[in-house]
Amino acid sequence: MDPFIPTFCGLMVMVTIGMGFWAQRKSKTAHDFYVAGRSVSVGWNASAISGEYLSAASFMGVAGMVMNVGYDALWYPVCYACGYLFLLLFIAGPLRRFGAYTIPDFAEGRFDSPLFRKIAVIFVLFIGFFYTMPQMKGAGVALGFIFEKMPYWCGVVVVGAVITFNVAMGGMKGITLVQAFQYWVKMFAISIPVFVLMSVYGGYGKQLELNHAAHDTVVQTLQIERPKQAPADEKWLGPFGNLTSKPAAKAGLNIEEQKPFALLYTYSLIIALVCGTAGLPHILVRFYTNPDGMAAKRTTFWVMILIGVFYLFPPILGALGRNILPELYAQSGYKGTDGVVLKLPLILNAKSGFIPWGSIFSGITSAGAFAAFMSTFSGLLVSLTGALAHDIYGRILKPRSTEKQRLNAFKICAVLCGAVSILLGLMVESFEINKMVGWAFAIAATSYFPLLFLSAWWRGMTMKGAAAGMLTGGLLSLLAVVSTMLADQAAWARPLADYYVTHPLARTLAEQPAIWGLPLAIALIARCPL
Amino acid sequence: MPPDIHSEEFLHRLMRRQLRLSISIAVTFGIVLLGLPLANYFAPELMAIRVAGFTLSWLVLGVLFFPMVWILSWIFIKASTALEKEEADSIKRPPS
Numbered sequence: 001m002d003p004f005i006p007t008f009c010g011l012m013v014m015v016t017i018g019m020g021f022w023a024q025r026k027s028k029t030a031h032d033f034y035v036a037g038r039s040v041s042v043g044w045n046a047s048a049i050s051g052e053y054l055s056a057a058s059f060m061g062v063a064g065m066v067m068n069v070g071y072d073a074l075w076y077p078v079c080y081a082c083g084y085l086f087l088l089l090f091i092a093g094p095l096r097r098f099g100a101y102t103i104p105d106f107a108e109g110r111f112d113s114p115l116f117r118k119i120a121v122i123f124v125l126f127i128g129f130f131y132t133m134p135q136m137k138g139a140g141v142a143l144g145f146i147f148e149k150m151p152y153w154c155g156v157v158v159v160g161a162v163i164t165f166n167v168a169m170g171g172m173k174g175i176t177l178v179q180a181f182q183y184w185v186k187m188f189a190i191s192i193p194v195f196v197l198m199s200v201y202g203g204y205g206k207q208l209e210l211n212h213a214a215h216d217t218v219v220q221t222l223q224i225e226r227p228k229q230a231p232a233d234e235k236w237l238g239p240f241g242n243l244t245s246k247p248a249a250k251a252g253l254n255i256e257e258q259k260p261f262a263l264l265y266t267y268s269l270i271i272a273l274v275c276g277t278a279g280l281p282h283i284l285v286r287f288y289t290n291p292d293g294m295a296a297k298r299t300t301f302w303v304m305i306l307i308g309v310f311y312l313f314p315p316i317l318g319a320l321g322r323n324i325l326p327e328l329y330a331q332s333g334y335k336g337t338d339g340v341v342l343k344l345p346l347i348l349n350a351k352s353g354f355i356p357w358g359s360i361f362s363g364i365t366s367a368g369a370f371a372a373f374m375s376t377f378s379g380l381l382v383s384l385t386g387a388l389a390h391d392i393y394g395r396i397l398k399p400r401s402t403e404k405q406r407l408n409a410f411k412i413c414a415v416l417c418g419a420v421s422i423l424l425g426l427m428v429e430s431f432e433i434n435k436m437v438g439w440a441f442a443i444a445a446t447s448y449f450p451l452l453f454l455s456a457w458w459r460g461m462t463m464k465g466a467a468a469g470m471l472t473g474g475l476l477s478l479l480a481v482v483s484t485m486l487a488d489q490a491a492w493a494r495p496l497a498d499y500y501v502t503h504p505l506a507r508t509l510a511e512q513p514a515i516w517g518l519p520l521a522i523a524l525i526a527r528c529p530l
Numbered sequence: 531m532p533p534d535i536h537s538e539e540f541l542h543r544l545m546r547r548q549l550r551l552s553i554s555i556a557v558t559f560g561i562v563l564l565g566l567p568l569a570n571y572f573a574p575e576l577m578a579i580r581v582a583g584f585t586l587s588w589l590v591l592g593v594l595f596f597p598m599v600w601i602l603s604w605i606f607i608k609a610s611t612a613l614e615k616e617e618a619d620s621i622k623r624p625p626s
Contacts, residue, residue: 074591085559085599089552089606094545204593205583238578239570239587259571266567274563297610301603308596315592457549 002356004363005146012185012367013162016178016374020166023174040176042295046302048176049286051183051371052379053080053303054310056138057437059186059372062311064338065243066318067328070236072243072266073318077311079270081304083277088300091278092293094456104391110455111463117391119467123474124281124387127444129424131282132380134436136160136425139373145339146366156425159370163378164418167385168411175378182375183306189368190313193345193361197320200351207319211237224323227330236322244269247500247507261504268512275518276441279449282383317341341365381417389413439481446517447474454525465525473521477513484511544617548610555606562598566590 040048058080065073104124108117136156143155167175198204210224212233235241240262242249248261277283321328321340324347328336342365349358389410394401401409428436447470454461484507487497500507509516570577570587577587584593 071588071591074588078591078595081596082559082563082599085603086556088603089556203583207583208585208588209580209583237585237588238574239567263567263571267564270563270567294611294614297607301600301607304603305600308600312593312596457545 002359004359005366008363008367009370012370019178020169023170042298044180045299047180047183049303050306051179051375054186055376056372059369060341062314063317063341066315067321067340068337069243070241071239072241079273081308081311083274084304086278091452092296092300113463116463121387121391128380128384131440132421133424133428135377137428142369152429159373160422163374167381168414172382175382179375182371185371186368187310189364194313194316201324204316207323210323226326230329247504250501251504261508265508268515272442272445272514275445275449279444282379285383384417385414442477442514443474445514446477446521450521469521469525472524473517477517480510480513547613551609555602559602
């Protein structure tokens with residue numbers, strides 16, 4: 001094995017642990033632990049939010065998906081970044097104006113109802129743990145890939161333990177510093193290899209030129225030998241490819257007949273990703289660390305720049321991978337296209353002389369992947385811990401707790417949540433990562449987003465309407481996506497699978513529920529008869 | 531404590547104007563975001579035109595979308611700051 005990969009990854013973990021110790025000296029009060037003293041500057045906070053948001057799914061998954069399905073996968077990075085525009089326009093300012101610690105605080109303050117706090121806490125915990133599982137699975141699988149023969153549980157336990165330690169030591173303030181640092185690690189780790197690869201193998205445009213689209217007038221210049229699992233050029237380069245037209249393709253429709261279903265799928269995907277981003281609790285909790293509403297807006301602006309620049313790179317890696325490392329199509333998972341970010345730099349070894357640049361760059365991208373698991377999980381852990389320690393202990397169980405008790409509660413809850421996350425991570429080895437992330441987004445888009453959006457701007461909203469809309473929208477969407485998973489995997493769900501094959505419309509709507517889930521939630525919130 | 535009518539009214543008006551600003555930016559953005567799949571659907575030949583190696587559709591979605599979002603959010607922040615300042619100024623001046 002290359003010595004560079006373990007060296008860089010080890011370095012990354014050591015620096016993270018070191019920053020945990022450093023943060024412990026900096027974080028003294030409960031205020032520091034819960035909202036970082038509410039004094040995080042715009043630059044630090046924007047880097048930290050970006051660091052937290054760019055998870056393993058972004059760092060490795062987007063490049064893999066673009067390589068695998070092509071154009072359709074571009075919606076993911078674009079909508080991940082665009083979701084922040086909606087946060088900026090409708091949620092960042094008002095949320096901060098209400099002056100609360102957490103979203104359940106906001107919910108209780110808005111409706112003057114302790115019951116609503118309980119519902120909101122349950123949702124924070126639910127979405128949080130749901131989003132934690134794919135991060136854990138990613139850590140386990142990728143570590144098993146980076147360090148050959150390392151068992152799955154090792155990666156889960158290492159990442160889980162390091163981050164739990166950090167959160168318990170430094171709380172939100174400590175984590176802010178670590179995540180900001182990890183954003184720049186990820187940015188460096190993805191951009192440098194891309195620039196080097198492009199200078200050797202040709203730029204972004206040239207890579208796309210090698211593929212021939214339907215309706216294309218350019219004469220095809222080069223035919224690359226690809227394994228038969230690779231999608232055809234037209235399906236890869238053009239819209240409505242293998243991702244969005246899958247339900248219709250399974251039903252045996254021809255290419256023209258598939259397009260309306262693919263269009264519907266595309267729209268529903270866009271809604272889920274854009275509105276889901278604006279409704280993820282662990283991202284929203286960060287906006288409470290801003291000193292005021294204006295700083296919250298400025299932070300969001302810089303976050304959009306930072307993640308936007310980052311998201312330019314993974315699709316380039318995907319396009320490069322399709323042309324210069326097509327062997328990956330023959331395998332699946334991290335051995336195949338999902339591992340393109342880690343494997344692609346290695347081909348530079350053949351082109352370099354004495355110094356193995358390929359191995360060095362592969363080590364750098366591996367360290368970036370490591371940073372990705374750690375920063376997203378740390379953000380999730382802070383928001384889960386905040387929900388447990390502040391909303392359940394501090395507000396429901398023991399409202400009169402002292403400052404010291406609240407501080408200790410935070411630390412104990414951090415360890416508790418970390419342990420639960422590790423256990424959950426150990427149980428999901430057989431699940432698909434991208435699917436789980438998609439579910440978390442679909443649920444957030446149909447439950448939290450409508451709640452936040454309407455409660456910030458519409459005074460006539462009632463508590464019962466809010467609860468009804470949020471619960472119905474979220475639960476029905478969850479049921480729909482779970483039903484497609486059962487249809488694919490469970491033997492007893494065979495009739496359902498058969499139904500979905502013959503009804504591509506139902507399948508599309510069940511796989512991407514946001515297009516009906518969001519209007520349903522809004523309608524229930526606005527028109528609740530109670 | 532005397533009832534603080536001024537600040538309540540101030541907040542109401544500010545929120546209304548903020549919301550109008552937010553919605554107009556969101557509509558601009560929405561037209562581009564939701565229009566692109568439509569363009570792909572109804573004008574595939576146009577969207578397959580090559581620009582520096584990219585297809586037009588790929589160039590718009592994979593590259594140009596990001597700067598567009600930055601510009602929109604920049605405009606929003608400028609306008610929203612100006613709005614808050616304007617309202618705050620008008621409240622400081624006592625009504626004659």
